[in-house]
Amino acid sequence: MRGAWTSARVRAAEEPVLAATPEGALMRRAAFGVAVQAAELLAEHTGAVSGRRVALLVGVGNNGGDALWAGVFLRRRGVAVTAVLLDAERTHPAGLGALRRAGGRTATGTVAAAALEHADVVLDGIVGLAARGPLRAKAAELVEHVSAPILAVDMPSGVDPDTGVTSGPHIRAERTVTFGARKPVHLLNPAVCGSVHLVDLGLELDSPDVYALDAVDVGLHWPVPGLADDKYTQGVAGIAAGSSTYPGAAVLAAGAAVLATAGMVRYVGPAAEAVRAQWPEVVATGSVADAGRVQSWVAGPGIGTGSEGRDTLERVLADGVPVCVDADGINLLARSPTLFDARDPATPLVLTPHDREFARLVGDPGSDRVGAARRAAVDLRSVVLLKGNTTIVAAPDGRVLANVARGSWLATAGSGDVLSGLVGALLASGMDPWLAAGCSAWLHSLAGELAARGAPTSASGILAAIPEALRGIRVQQAHREY
Ligand SMILES: NC(=O)C1=CN([C@@H]2O[C@H](COP(=O)(O)OP(=O)(O)OC[C@H]3O[C@@H](n4cnc5c(N)ncnc54)[C@H](OP(=O)(O)O)[C@@H]3O)[C@@H](O)[C@H]2O)[C@@H](O)CC1
Numbered sequence: 001m002r003g004a005w006t007s008a009r010v011r012a013a014e015e016p017v018l019a020a021t022p023e024g025a026l027m028r029r030a031a032f033g034v035a036v037q038a039a040e041l042l043a044e045h046t047g048a049v050s051g052r053r054v055a056l057l058v059g060v061g062n063n064g065g066d067a068l069w070a071g072v073f074l075r076r077r078g079v080a081v082t083a084v085l086l087d088a089e090r091t092h093p094a095g096l097g098a099l100r101r102a103g104g105r106t107a108t109g110t111v112a113a114a115a116l117e118h119a120d121v122v123l124d125g126i127v128g129l130a131a132r133g134p135l136r137a138k139a140a141e142l143v144e145h146v147s148a149p150i151l152a153v154d155m156p157s158g159v160d161p162d163t164g165v166t167s168g169p170h171i172r173a174e175r176t177v178t179f180g181a182r183k184p185v186h187l188l189n190p191a192v193c194g195s196v197h198l199v200d201l202g203l204e205l206d207s208p209d210v211y212a213l214d215a216v217d218v219g220l221h222w223p224v225p226g227l228a229d230d231k232y233t234q235g236v237a238g239i240a241a242g243s244s245t246y247p248g249a250a251v252l253a254a255g256a257a258v259l260a261t262a263g264m265v266r267y268v269g270p271a272a273e274a275v276r277a278q279w280p281e282v283v284a285t286g287s288v289a290d291a292g293r294v295q296s297w298v299a300g301p302g303i304g305t306g307s308e309g310r311d312t313l314e315r316v317l318a319d320g321v322p323v324c325v326d327a328d329g330i331n332l333l334a335r336s337p338t339l340f341d342a343r344d345p346a347t348p349l350v351l352t353p354h355d356r357e358f359a360r361l362v363g364d365p366g367s368d369r370v371g372a373a374r375r376a377a378v379d380l381r382s383v384v385l386l387k388g389n390t391t392i393v394a395a396p397d398g399r400v401l402a403n404v405a406r407g408s409w410l411a412t413a414g415s416g417d418v419l420s421g422l423v424g425a426l427l428a429s430g431m432d433p434w435l436a437a438g439c440s441a442w443l444h445s446l447a448g449e450l451a452a453r454g455a456p457t458s459a460s461g462i463l464a465a466i467p468e469a470l471r472g473i474r475v476q477q478a479h480r481e482y
């Protein structure tokens, strides 16, 4: 799993390393990494390094210092380097001196605009860890002149390092070179960072503030039956979803659970006939009381917010197994918070709201979605999976992971029902509920991409792509193992 640490924690971890290294050594190391990536970018876009033009956007702090030192290293490879200083008086003195000695130029006014317009690559050293808010007017005006690919130093300027939120003009980088550790922006808003490269500074950091999964992580954790397993040992997922008027949610959630693992699936609710017709392997009955034993429940998709849905949810919550509550189930909890009391406090609960459901439950998530999901997870003693372009999964113990959507095809009716079925199947297998929710979000997103292949898809399409998505991650994991 990749991890990211907040700017405050990275700064704290830097202190002892700074104290133990000669002055400026860390900055030169960071800057060397920037120069290597800048040279690669030049070669990629122009076919050469020597003789090409790089412009540096230099702010008043150490981020600007990094850019200046990167300019020094690029000069040594024959690159023409021009530094555009946002405030000449407050520019990093050692970096500026070194660049001038290396034959780099500085530019202001119309010369600066021309340097930015004619550059082959631009380095963004406007602001790093100390960033607050969007780009200021002068920086934003200069950035208007850039059409070349941008390499961000540490992180794209104008973007919040800890939330990834943009609230005005900001840099959109093709590449980012970061130092010591990834910051949350790199996992939460990769669209503004481009590809992220990490320069090791030897920082000591413990558990990350935000995690992200990759294909190998998901492949490693996804349950695979052993030779001694049977349909029961792999977990029985119970699906309480749908209504006679709206059987679709039941068919989709049950189908996702069928395809996710080799365990068994039971369905309870008024859409039993439709579920059986589509998924003959599902054991379908009318009520929770008749369902038989399950190792997890999914409750909510399409059950309505009437008394029938409420009774179902109450029974499921009291069943003593992990539960995933989605859609109408969340609306029922929001309307009657006392329903939470039905739950055995030791039993994991996973809630999968989108923003409006989240708002009904605990209030508007606002722009700091990580903070909002983390607080909700603690307050509700539940894993909270907050859906969005970047889906956040927060556990009551403080762990948070982010899953960035691959395109926007998942925003289609019934897509959430498929996700809840995946979560239910993984919960039934006994997986840690935070990981179950995270792996489900990751696989759901991959299935969405595979189903869409560049054109709109449907929830049924996403469902049908689950086996292909699972085969893909199994192959990646096998490559890692052997
Ligand atoms: N510590 C180390 O040894 C190492 C550090 N390293 C590097 O140092 C960087 C951190 O440097 P830093 O702390 O000097 O601050 P930095 O991010 O450059 O900001 C400077 C000033 O910009 C301003 N400003 C704020 N917001 C703004 C905005 N939106 N738009 C425009 N301007 C804005 C604000 O100044 P103000 O004008 O408010 O006084 C702020 O103080 C770090 O990211 C990494 O690159 C690496 O070399 C590795 C070793």
Ligand SMILES: [K+]
Pocket (backbone or CB within 6 Å): 063, 124, 125, 126, 127, 128, 152, 153, 154, 155, 156, 157
């Ligand atoms: K930057």
